[in-house]
Amino acid sequence: MESSQLTSATATELIDLLEGETVSSVEITQAFIQRIQAVDQKVHAFLHLDEEDMIKQAKSSDERRSQGKSLTRLDGIPVGLKDVISAEGQPLTAASKILENYVSPYDATVTRKLKEAGAVIGGRLNLDEFAMGSSTENSAYGPTRNPWNLDCVPGGSSGGSSAAVAAREIPLSLGSDTGGSIRQPASLCGVVGMKPTYGMVSRYGLAAFASSLDQIGPFAQTVEDAALLLEIISGHDPLDSTSYPSHVPSYSRELKAPLEPCKLGLPQEFFGEGMDEEVRKSIDLVIEFYKSKGFEMVELSLPSTDLSIPVYYVIATAEASSNLARYDGIRYTSRSEKASNAIDVYAKSRGEGFGEEVKRRCILGAYALSSGYYDAYYLRAQKTRTLIRQDFDQAFEQVDAILTPTSPTPAFRFGEKSDNPISMYLSDIYTISTNLAGLPGISVPCGFSQSGLPIGMQLIGQALNESKLLSIAHVYDQEHNYGRKAPSL
Amino acid sequence: MSEEKSVDIDYVSNLARIELSSQERDKFQSQLGDVLKYFEKLQEVDVEGVEPTAHAFPRFNVWDQDEVQPGLSTDQALQNAPKQRSQQIVVPKVVEE
Numbered sequence: 003m004e005s006s007q008l009t010s011a012t013a014t015e016l017i018d019l020l021e022g023e024t025v026s027s028v029e030i031t032q033a034f035i036q037r038i039q040a041v042d043q044k045v046h047a048f049l050h051l052d053e054e055d056m057i058k059q060a061k062s063s064d065e066r067r068s069q070g071k072s073l074t075r076l077d078g079i080p081v082g083l084k085d086v087i088s089a090e091g092q093p094l095t096a097a098s099k100i101l102e103n104y105v106s107p108y109d110a111t112v113t114r115k116l117k118e119a120g121a122v123i124g125g126r127l128n129l130d131e132f133a134m135g136s137s138t139e140n141s142a143y144g145p146t147r148n149p150w151n152l153d154c155v156p157g158g159s160s161g162g163s164s165a166a167v168a169a170r171e172i173p174l175s176l177g178s179d180t181g182g183s184i185r186q187p188a189s190l191c192g193v194v195g196m197k198p199t200y201g202m203v204s205r206y207g208l209a210a211f212a213s214s215l216d217q218i219g220p221f222a223q224t225v226e227d228a229a230l231l232l233e234i235i236s237g238h239d240p241l242d243s244t245s246y247p248s249h250v251p252s253y254s255r256e257l258k259a260p261l262e263p264c265k266l267g268l269p270q271e272f273f274g275e276g277m278d279e280e281v282r283k284s285i286d287l288v289i290e291f292y293k294s295k296g297f298e299m300v301e302l303s304l305p306s307t308d309l310s311i312p313v314y315y316v317i318a319t320a321e322a323s324s325n326l327a328r329y330d331g332i333r334y335t336s337r338s339e340k341a342s343n344a345i346d347v348y349a350k351s352r353g354e355g356f357g358e359e360v361k362r363r364c365i366l367g368a369y370a371l372s373s374g375y376y377d378a379y380y381l382r383a384q385k386t387r388t389l390i391r392q393d394f395d396q397a398f399e400q401v402d403a404i405l406t407p408t409s410p411t412p413a414f415r416f417g418e419k420s421d422n423p424i425s426m427y428l429s430d431i432y433t434i435s436t437n438l439a440g441l442p443g444i445s446v447p448c449g450f451s452q453s454g455l456p457i458g459m460q461l462i463g464q465a466l467n468e469s470k471l472l473s474i475a476h477v478y479d480q481e482h483n484y485g486r487k488a489p490s491l
Numbered sequence: 492m493s494e495e496k497s498v499d500i501d502y503v504s505n506l507a508r509i510e511l512s513s514q515e516r517d518k519f520q521s522q523l524g525d526v527l528k529y530f531e532k533l534q535e536v537d538v539e540g541v542e543p544t545a546h547a548f549p550r551f552n553v554w555d556q557d558e559v560q561p562g563l564s565t566d567q568a569l570q571n572a573p574k575q576r577s578q579q580i581v582v583p584k585v586v587e588e
Contacts, residue, residue, distance in 0.1 A: 107567040200547040214546050243553040244546060312530045323507055330508075332582055334571035344585045345508070353510030361509050362519055366526060368507035369498055379530065384543030386536050391544060423522055424529055440547020465548065 008033040009170040010488055013227040016173060017075050020067065027067070027078030031060040031122050034080050038125070038171045041491045046146050047156075047166035049085050050093050050126040056080065059122045066120065075254075076234055077120030082175035084163045085126040086133055087218065088207035089113045092123075096209045097131045097141035100335045100355025110207020111242065112176060112218050112235045119234045124172060128162030131357045132326065133183055133211045135159050136429045139420050140359045148191060149489040150455055154413035157187030160221070164191040167221045168456075170488055174231050175221045180211050181314050182408075182433025184219045185445035189408035189458025192447045193485050194228045194475075195221045199465045200440035201246030203232075204239030212321035213244075215314075215437040223486055225446060225479040229253035229472045236468075246466070253472050261473045263296030266461075267401035271307035272432055278411040284449040284457040285407050291478060292405070300401050304393040309386050310435040311427055316370050316383035317438075323367030329355065362423065387438050394439045394462075403474050404462040406432050408445040412455035432460060442468045446475050447484035456484070498523045 008016065008030055019025045035053050042048050063078035072078075083089060086096050088106035090113075095101045109117065116123060130140035138146045138161025146161040148154040149169040156165040160177025164187035167175055177184040179197035188195025196219045203218045210216060220231035233253045239245040268289070273282075289299055331337040331351025338350035356364070370379040397404060409429060419426040436443040442465070445458040459478075463471030479485070500520050504511050511519065565578050574581040 104571050107563055107570055201550075240555060244548075244550060246548060246550075309532060309536060312532050315526070316530060316533070327508075331573065332580060335573070337573035342583065344583050347583060348508040349505075349510040352508055353512075356509065358515065361504075361507075361511065361515065362522065364507045364509060365498075365500070365503050365519065366523060369503045369523070369527075372503065372506055378534070381543055382533050382536070382538060384545060385538035385541040386533055387544040388541050389536070389538070391547070423526060438544075438547075 005033040005036055009037045011173070012223050012486070013079050013173045013230060014224070016079055020078050027060040027063040027122060028057060030078065031056050031080055031124070034124065034172055041169055042171060044147060044152055044491060045149055045165050045169045045171070046144055047127055047162040047169065047171060048125045049095060049097065049128050049143055049162070051124070052092065056122055056124045063120050063122065073118065073120035074234065076230065078122060079174065080122040080124040080172055081116055081231070082125045082127050082163060082166050082172040083113065083123065084129055084160050084175070084177045086129065086178055086209040087113060087176060089123055093126060094209065095126070095143070096133070097129045097143055098355065098357065098360065099142045100329050100351070102336055104334060108207065111204035111239045113207065115235050121234070125166070127160070127166055127175060130159035130161070131360050132209065132322070133159040133178055133180060134322070134359050134363055136182070136186055136426055137419065138162065138187070139416060140357055142357055145416065148413045149491055150192060151413065151453070154415055154455065155190065157190030157409070157413065159183040161187045163221050164188050164193055164195060167191070167193045167223065168489060169491055173222070174227060176218055176235070177221055178208055178216055178218050179437065180215045180318060181437050182430040184221065185408050185433050185443055185458070185460055186430060188221060188445040190413040190456065192456025192458070192487065193221055193223060194225055194444065194446055194479070195219065196228050196232060196444040197436065197442060198232060198236065198468055199246070199442045201244055202236050202248070202442070202466070202468065204242040204245045206239055206241040210325040212318040213325060214321060215318060224483070225444070225472055225476040226254060226257060228444070229257055232468065248466055251469050253469055256469045257473055257476045259473070261477055263298070264402040264474070265298045265300050265400065266292055267300050267302045267397050267404040269302055269304045269307065269397070269404060269406065271304050272406040276410050276428070276431070277407060280451045281407045281411065281457050285459055288405065288448050288459050288478065295477060302397050302400060304397060304435070306386065306389045306393050307435060310390055310438055311431060313383045313386045313390065314434045314438060315366070315427060316379050317387065319363045319367035320370045320380050321367070323364045323371065326360070326364055331355070390435050391439045394441060398464050402464070403471055406460045406462070408432060408458040408460040412451045412457055436462050441465055442471050444471060444475050446479050448478070448482065449484060498527065
């Protein structure tokens with residue numbers, strides 16, 4: 003079988019080939035490594051690739067299979083990790099200079115689960131430094147480019163994870179989503195990306211950005227593949243006290259069950275000004291499709307929507323300033339050569355090691371938490387967060403899921419927003435409230451702009467009901483398959 | 492809170508323990524002022540009697556059995572330390588003569 007046939011296949015198709023003994027995991031893994039060698043100079047999705055280790059893992063998988071001892075369906079399938087997810091013995095830079103030489107001494111829970119499933123852990127994927135950004139321009143190691151147009155950003159912060167799947171450099175990957183960092187790059191790169199309910203996936207071993215918002219989730223070409231990866235990484239973990247003790251169904255199996263048409267909510271606040279006309283047209287077609295399948299559209303209101311960005315940036319920067327205090331030049335980050343006393347070690351190491359956006363957010367967060375401002379900013383933001391959650395609670399009394407665009411525009415050009423923090427922050431306007439409310443959200447490709455850039459829709463579901471959300475998304479995806487279209491590189 | 496929407500950038504960057512170049516200092520001064528103006532929206536919200544949300548699904552009293560679990564060895568725990576000697580991290584002197 004040709005190498006390009008393997009790299010363009012979905013994970014589900016690769017599983018069929020492995021199970022039919024048409025190809026081996028080594029052949030699959032080699033095909034993706036070759037693809038990375040061929041196109042990653044253009045895309046720059048990968049920060050690190052341990053080819054030898056990947057082949058070793060693939061060989062073990064093939065041995066298990068030949069003895070009839072495959073661990074799960076995912077056994078032998080390569081999965082890439084955003085470079086904030088620990089894998090023992092592998093580097094973890096978080097795209098920051100301050101972690102340039104860091105090597106993880108242990109596995110994140112999701113990494114352990116992938117290894118126990120037999121997956122081939124493949125490569126460290128680029129991001130905005132410490133997951134702060136919406137374009138992957140904030141990486142200390144250079145930006146990732148959008149495979150559909152190399153002059154455009156891939157979105158962010160998980161831009162490496164989305165671009166690698168879009169460029170067919172890896173069939174599946176994991177990212178993290180604090181305010182849209184999985185769904186927005188998925189939308190901009192034309193792949194599926196999902197943020198699960200807060201607490202469904204353990205955060206143990208994830209370099210923390212904003213702990214009350216961060217969730218790890220999958221990228222794939224199809225909803226079916228995303229469901230497959232999600233069921234492997236989900237589940238309660240005693241090592242994460244916010245992990246939810248809930249049963250994990252087989253999402254990929256439940257997708258196959260017929261879905262009764264249900265009610266989808268259209269929040270009026272999301273369909274106002276600021277939305278690109280081509281995005282609006284694509285979403286209108288999605289609405290028509292669901293109607294044709296018997297779904298009922300319900301117009302509703304989420305009145306606190308315009309507060310979600312200020313609430314998010316107060317809470318996320320405050321939590322970040324506290325979380326990033328650990329990068330102190332003492333224990334596991336590079337230390338400034340210029341430091342002569344203890345305070346200098348912190349201030350100079352962080353001044354030299356952090357990029358601009360990380361400094362900006364840590365300082366903003368320190369301000370929001372500082373004496374005299376805590377009540378006015380942080381506490382008030384947390385109270386307003388309650389109002390945003392209540393909006394969704396009321397909406398879900400009427401509907402089963404909420405349908406919106408994922409991003410107000412298709413991919414933008416490099417430099418277009420990088421010097422204006424607020425304009426960059428606004429590119430997450432449709433995704434942020436989902437994190438504040440802790441709900442699951444998925445971005446599914448739903449078309450292309452006239453200039454050939456992908457457009458994505460977002461479905462937001464009820465807490466802990468990823469099964470229904472995936473099923474609703476699958477109804478659309480299996481008939482349109484926009485994520486299966488590959489860019490020419 | 493104060494009516495003044497500008498940040499004392501030297502004070503706050505010291506709180507955050509981040510040394511800034513003079514260029515960064517000037518740039519952040521105006522950018523953070525803009526962001527704070529944007530945050531002013533929050534002051535208009537009526538949050539009287541509203542409980543704050545710290546976590547989307549609050550979980551309280553998550554207990555664990557008091558059992559010894561395997562952990563990192565000293566070598567593993569120190570493998571990323573920038574300066575070390577005799578299985579300890581070396582830091583500049585923190586006490587006065």
